[in-house]
Amino acid sequence: MSDTPKNLDRPQSKIEEKERYNPFEKEVYWQDFWEKEGVYRFNPELPKPIYTVDTPPPTVSGALHLGHIFSYTQAEIITRFKRMSGYNVRYPFGLDNNGLPTERLVEKETGVRGSTINLGDFVKTCLEITDKYKILYENLLKSLGLSVDWKLEYSSISADVQKISQLTFKELYDKGLIYKKNAPALYCTECQTSFAQAEKEDKEKNAVFYDISFKIEDGGELIIATTRPELLPACDAIFVNPEDERFKQIIGKKVITPLGYMVKVMTDEKVDQEKGSGAVMCCTYGDETDIYWAKKYNLKERIILDRKGMITGVNEISELNGKTVNEARRIIVENLRSGNFIKKEEQIKHNVDVHERCGTPVEFLPTTQWFIKILDMKEKLLDAGKKINWYPSHMRKRYEEWVTGLKWDWCISRERFYGIPIPAFNCSNCSNVLIPEQDLLPMDPKMATEIQDCPVCGAGKMIPERNVLDTWFTSSLSPDINNSNRLNGSFDGKLYPMSMRPQAHDIIRTWAVYSILMGLYRHNDIPWNDLMISGHILVQKGEKISKKTGGGKYKPEELIATQSADAIRYAMSGASLGKDSYFDEKEVEKGKKLVTKIYNAGKLILDKLEDFSPKMTVEKRDLEAIDAWILNKSFKTAENMSSAFSNYEFGQARQIFEDFFWKDFCDNYLEIAKARLNIRDKNSKEKRSALFASYNCLLNILKMASPFIPHITEEMFHAEIKKSNQADGSIKVFFISDSGKGYFFNELKIKSIHESQWPSSDILYSDNENDHNSDLALSVISEIRKYKNEHKIKLGAQTTLLKIKCSEDQKNRLNKFLKDVTSLARANSSEIEIVNSEELSVKIEP
Numbered sequence: 001m002s003d004t005p006k007n008l009d010r011p012q013s014k015i016e017e018k019e020r021y022n023p024f025e026k027e028v029y030w031q032d033f034w035e036k037e038g039v040y041r042f043n044p045e046l047p048k049p050i051y052t053v054d055t056p057p058p059t060v061s062g063a064l065h066l067g068h069i070f071s072y073t074q075a076e077i078i079t080r081f082k083r084m085s086g087y088n089v090r091y092p093f094g095l096d097n098n099g100l101p102t103e104r105l106v107e108k109e110t111g112v113r114g115s116t117i118n119l120g121d122f123v124k125t126c127l128e129i130t131d132k133y134k135i136l137y138e139n140l141l142k143s144l145g146l147s148v149d150w151k152l153e154y155s156s157i158s159a160d161v162q163k164i165s166q167l168t169f170k171e172l173y174d175k176g177l178i179y180k181k182n183a184p185a186l187y188c189t190e191c192q193t194s195f196a197q198a199e200k201e202d203k204e205k206n207a208v209f210y211d212i213s214f215k216i217e218d219g220g221e222l223i224i225a226t227t228r229p230e231l232l233p234a235c236d237a238i239f240v241n242p243e244d245e246r247f248k249q250i251i252g253k254k255v256i257t258p259l260g261y262m263v264k265v266m267t268d269e270k271v272d273q274e275k276g277s278g279a280v281m282c283c284t285y286g287d288e289t290d291i292y293w294a295k296k297y298n299l300k301e302r303i304i305l306d307r308k309g310m311i312t313g314v315n316e317i318s319e320l321n322g323k324t325v326n327e328a329r330r331i332i333v334e335n336l337r338s339g340n341f342i343k344k345e346e347q348i349k350h351n352v353d354v355h356e357r358c359g360t361p362v363e364f365l366p367t368t369q370w371f372i373k374i375l376d377m378k379e380k381l382l383d384a385g386k387k388i389n390w391y392p393s394h395m396r397k398r399y400e401e402w403v404t405g406l407k408w409d410w411c412i413s414r415e416r417f418y419g420i421p422i423p424a425f426n427c428s429n430c431s432n433v434l435i436p437e438q439d440l441l442p443m444d445p446k447m448a449t450e451i452q453d454c455p456v457c458g459a460g461k462m463i464p465e466r467n468v469l470d471t472w473f474t475s476s477l478s479p480d481i482n483n484s485n486r487l488n489g490s491f492d493g494k495l496y497p498m499s500m501r502p503q504a505h506d507i508i509r510t511w512a513v514y515s516i517l518m519g520l521y522r523h524n525d526i527p528w529n530d531l532m533i534s535g536h537i538l539v540q541k542g543e544k545i546s547k548k549t550g551g552g553k554y555k556p557e558e559l560i561a562t563q564s565a566d567a568i569r570y571a572m573s574g575a576s577l578g579k580d581s582y583f584d585e586k587e588v589e590k591g592k593k594l595v596t597k598i599y600n601a602g603k604l605i606l607d608k609l610e611d612f613s614p615k616m617t618v619e620k621r622d623l624e625a626i627d628a629w630i631l632n633k634s635f636k637t638a639e640n641m642s643s644a645f646s647n648y649e650f651g652q653a654r655q656i657f658e659d660f661f662w663k664d665f666c667d668n669y670l671e672i673a674k675a676r677l678n679i680r681d682k683n684s685k686e687k688r689s690a691l692f693a694s695y696n697c698l699l700n701i702l703k704m705a706s707p708f709i710p711h712i713t714e715e716m717f718h719a720e721i722k723k724s725n726q727a728d729g730s731i732k733v734f735f736i737s738d739s740g741k742g743y744f745f746n747e748l749k750i751k752s753i754h755e756s757q758w759p760s761s762d763i764l765y766s767d768n769e770n771d772h773n774s775d776l777a778l779s780v781i782s783e784i785r786k787y788k789n790e791h792k793i794k795l796g797a798q799t800t801l802l803k804i805k806c807s808e809d810q811k812n813r814l815n816k817f818l819k820d821v822t823s824l825a826r827a828n829s830s831e832i833e834i835v836n837s838e839e840l841s842v843k844i845e846p
Helices: 012-017 023-037 066-084 100-110 119-143 159-174 229-234 288-296 325-338 375-387 395-404 471-475 478-483 486-491 505-523 556-563 565-572 585-606 625-646 650-677 685-705 710-717 743-748 768-790 808-824
Strands: 050-052 088-090 178-188 200-216 221-226 235-240 254-256 262-267 279-283 342-355 363-372 389-391 425-427 462-464 498-504 528-534 537-540 719-725 731-737 801-806 832-836 841-845
Touching: 023 119, 023 565, 023 710, 050 066, 066 088, 066 498, 066 528, 066 537, 066 556, 066 565, 066 625, 066 650, 100 119, 100 471, 119 556, 159 178, 159 471, 159 478, 159 505, 200 229, 200 325, 221 229, 221 279, 229 235, 229 279, 229 325, 235 288, 279 288, 288 363, 325 342, 375 395, 375 505, 389 395, 395 505, 471 505, 478 498, 478 505, 498 505, 505 528, 556 565, 556 585, 565 585, 565 710, 585 650, 585 685, 585 710, 585 719, 625 650, 625 685, 625 768, 625 808, 650 685, 650 768, 650 808, 685 710, 710 719, 710 743, 719 743, 768 801, 768 808, 768 841, 801 808, 808 832
Parallel strands: 050 088, 235 262, 389 528, 498 528, 801 832
Antiparallel strands: 050 498, 178 363, 200 221, 200 254, 200 342, 235 279, 254 262, 425 462, 719 731, 801 841
8 A cells, every 4th residue: 555645745726615414525534644644553652541343253264254344343343442441452454265164265266276287376376366355445444444454464374373383283283182082073075174163053954754664573563764765875874862662662773774674773862752653763973873873883884985076895785876855765765665664754844954154064074184182171261251251241141052062072173184183193104193392393294305205113104184173273372372573562472362353243253262161271361351253134934144145135335335434333243242133225325414414513603713713711610501511421421431331332322422413512502502602702602612612522532433433534633724715705614634733633642533542531521400491491492492383383493482381490490501592493582571480381473
């Protein structure tokens, strides 16, 4: 990016000719300004407490969608608040551009499978395509106004990150926490790799429940219910529940399958008596229960599925061999029907385990894989979860349920091509494994030019490991990656644990669990203090916007280009933390309306501040009552927003701000104060009071709005009024805004509003009595507006007589506000009449 921000060299006259705010021009301008000035750059030398963010690195598996904008905006709002609250914020960005998701993207874009070309050429293509997406991601998120320090950006395939990942692998292997084992594992025949339990998800699919007839060896029939008849050649045993009276007489006997071989009837408590016929096949391997039974009862393996998803080794029906699962199911069902073995067929919907990356149904195949011990860590993981501050708090339960339900150690190897290589050599003859020394890392064993003899058995060769690491292995190390960076200065290696991790609720089971596990293994500590869990944005009920769905009809780059970044940011910030919400175009319009209102309110006030300087302090005793009220209200609003932000409730903070800005400040205060702001006498105490309150309230408003809509607030921070004499004798008022200029810029002497401090005051401008009386005055004003509206009297129409009915107590309380009330009603003090009444009301004579 150029050192000179776009638009900084525009002719001044062109700026002055534009009397309306143009977000599409000025948002780019301020983004370039922030980048050039390093407004968000992390400076480890600042004498402030550090707040570190473990930003989610998006997976390079397709274009970013509105869901990314949703979650990144929410987390970024928090970082802006923290920066204004006195923290030295370290806000990095990362790209998860290694592993299976990226590999599948490359195969999709090129139409070439990684298995069909030279590995080096494929990796080169992966790097080229991910670099293209890196630029797209950065440009989109910069156009959103993300306050990231882009110099801290990392890539999960970079040499530095590869070294951290491989060093961690070696460290955990040396400690006995990583092991290699041949065992049944979750397998995707589409991606042709094993994967972890956390990458499995349920999908409802249509299926058929088949009742199949087996013959009992001494006569009789046994009905087996199954949705997978194609696994019949892999049947090892029949299981029934030991408490099921229907099968007491056949337990221990043998039955003949429709394919003609015998299997034994066995019992186990896992059999659901209410499901199907109550008797089930155990096939190696159809599901996790089959694996459990095969191991528990030492059953013989009958593996009939290869890694490409093809049936193999079936002698009973040879035509099944070489067929896909679906093809084999059709063939075997036809065979069973012709032999009268199918007694019933029932169409059902049921949940099927699929690979979350591609949606392919899960298979279980015995493969040799690398695992990290996680089952042994359940209790420590649960204890660690209790030490983390969860926002919202109920998300901890989701974490605990997942950890408690873990059944497998974490499979960290993938039989793929693009990713961080597992740094290992395996003996071809014995179980010896060699991990290179750390000074040789990072390295790719497949690139080894010499194959050594095994130093243990002497008979084997040390064969390079061909598998790569699960991308979650590297992602789980993001706190370590951020902790190790030359730009951390004196804090390098000292930023663990980090302050906060923002992430979506669907990856608690992966990113959160694995990061906490790594924190315990590597540091004996939690990886962050706070965990901010966002929801998803939906386009319709139950359907989240995701890369799998192509991002839906809403393209973030188009929305930003046509609606403005601030409007989109606003629309993303109204949700409750942790909850899914629908994208609402009306929210975008509300955001645009807020931007316009802040601009117009700013113009109104700045035009009156020409002869006012904040250095002209107004004593509390000299403030008009309504001015004291609004000032106090603004600081109280900031305090309440701060409490919401501290609990990561950005939506609540936005609502608190809007209630104050629209109702209290714009609808009420500005309308009340206009008359005093327009007083010509520069020495008027009433005008000075209104100027003092307006200046401070507007500044507070810009600060409070800046986490949500940072561009317009920067615009107003640098805004100033210019006037010029016209040929017709009139004076034209210009409203301009540029870096290095502006009323607030000149007064505060800081380059950006985003470097200012969150509003706070040691002065209590208004007490409870004044607040109470102000509320009464506002009630009278509300009645005036209501009366004029009902009687079709223009709000700006002059009033001949204003009659206020109220109690004696209310009359006394209104005394300090009568000038403002009569001014707003367009009446003179001589044209107001107050009448005793128990019920508050007004009457106006135009």
